[in-house]
Amino acid sequence: MSLTYRRALLKISGEALAGERGFGLDFTVIERLAGEIQAVREAKADLALVIGGGNIIRGIQASREGMERVTADNMGMLATVINALAVQGVLERHGLDTRVQTAIRMEALAEPYIRRRAIRHLEKGRVVIFAAGTGNPYFSTDTAAVLRALEIEAEILLKGTNVDGVYTADPRQDRSATFIPEVSFQDAIVRGLGVMDANAFGLCKDNRLPIQVFNISQPGAVLRILRGDRIGTIVR
Numbered sequence: 001m002s003l004t005y006r007r008a009l010l011k012i013s014g015e016a017l018a019g020e021r022g023f024g025l026d027f028t029v030i031e032r033l034a035g036e037i038q039a040v041r042e043a044k045a046d047l048a049l050v051i052g053g054g055n056i057i058r059g060i061q062a063s064r065e066g067m068e069r070v071t072a073d074n075m076g077m078l079a080t081v082i083n084a085l086a087v088q089g090v091l092e093r094h095g096l097d098t099r100v101q102t103a104i105r106m107e108a109l110a111e112p113y114i115r116r117r118a119i120r121h122l123e124k125g126r127v128v129i130f131a132a133g134t135g136n137p138y139f140s141t142d143t144a145a146v147l148r149a150l151e152i153e154a155e156i157l158l159k160g161t162n163v164d165g166v167y168t169a170d171p172r173q174d175r176s177a178t179f180i181p182e183v184s185f186q187d188a189i190v191r192g193l194g195v196m197d198a199n200a201f202g203l204c205k206d207n208r209l210p211i212q213v214f215n216i217s218q219p220g221a222v223l224r225i226l227r228g229d230r231i232g233t234i235v236r
Contacts, residue, residue: 004228007046007122009154010037011145014055014083016160016216023055025086033087033216034094037127039223041096046122047222048152049129050145051087053079059137073137077104080141084131085109097126103135103144115151122152142200150207157209158225159196160216165233166193182234195235210236 012033019026040047059076063069084100091098099121100110111117113130121128133144142159149157163170166188169177180193185205188195195201195211204211214221214232221231 003043003045003226005045005155005226007152007154008156008158008226009048009050009145009149009152010158010160010222011050011142012052012160012216013162014052014079016162017051017083017086018055025055025083027086027090030087030090034090034096036220036222037091038094038096039220040226041125041127043223043226045223045226047127048118048122048148048154049084049087049127050141050148051080051083051129051131052141053077053083055079056082070137077132077135080133081106081109081131084129088129091127097124098129099126100129100131103130103132118148119152128152140197140200142196143203146196146200146203146209149209150203154209156225157204157211158222159211159213160222161213162215162217164215164218165213166195166235168193170194180233181230182236185235188235204235208236210234 017025017029019029037047053076056079057075059073062072081102088098088100101113101118102110103113105112118128130148133139133141134147146157164179166180166183167177171177183193195213212225212232212234225231
């Protein structure tokens with residue numbers, strides 16, 4: 001089957017990597033994710049990843065508990081590097097050529113982020129994992145995901161979550177929440193739908209980068225979306 005999108009960036013929350021544990025890494029989840037990514041590469045689509053760090057520490061939460069905000073955010077960025085290295089190890093065990101690039105320089109562990117090098121890795125069929133957010137405090141990994149997606153000229157941003165897409169309310173807390181299969185950027189703002197943080201969402205809107213919100217645990221979802229199937233919610 002042909003591909004509707006030939007280059008994409010997949011944003012995965014750190015919590016998704018924790019699975020049912022709620023904290024740390026569940027390697028069963030990462031193995032399943034590796035199978036999804038392997039199928040995408042076999043279809044000859046370019047794929048980059050941004051992974052959050054909330055399974056280890058969330059900077060904004062740590063700051064609310066009394067830690068100085070910049071230090072807390074720096075710790076959060078380091079947590080994303082731990083997750084990126086874990087995912088890289090599993091992907092390479094599946095035979096996938098992978099590179100981790102960090103926004104904070106740590107050459108003993110990974111490459112520094114260089115846009116042209118990242119694009120070249122994708123052109124060579126490598127999976128690129130962007131870690132350490134934007135390298136700056138006060139910015140979320142959602143913002144980092146949108147920024148990197150725009151820089152590598154991705155055609156779509158895939159946001160893997162633990163629910164099936166965008167709802168009128170949190171379906172885990174409100175049984176009356178209604179699923180929304182498609183919404184415009186403007187309607188999402190007017191209705192106050194929590195697709196992603198405001199900075200990230202504004203970047204997508206201004207640059208007309210579509211967002212597909214879907215359940216990351218749904219088998220084959222990533223490849224099916226790249227082939228044009230309607231899974232989850234499309235925001236554009």
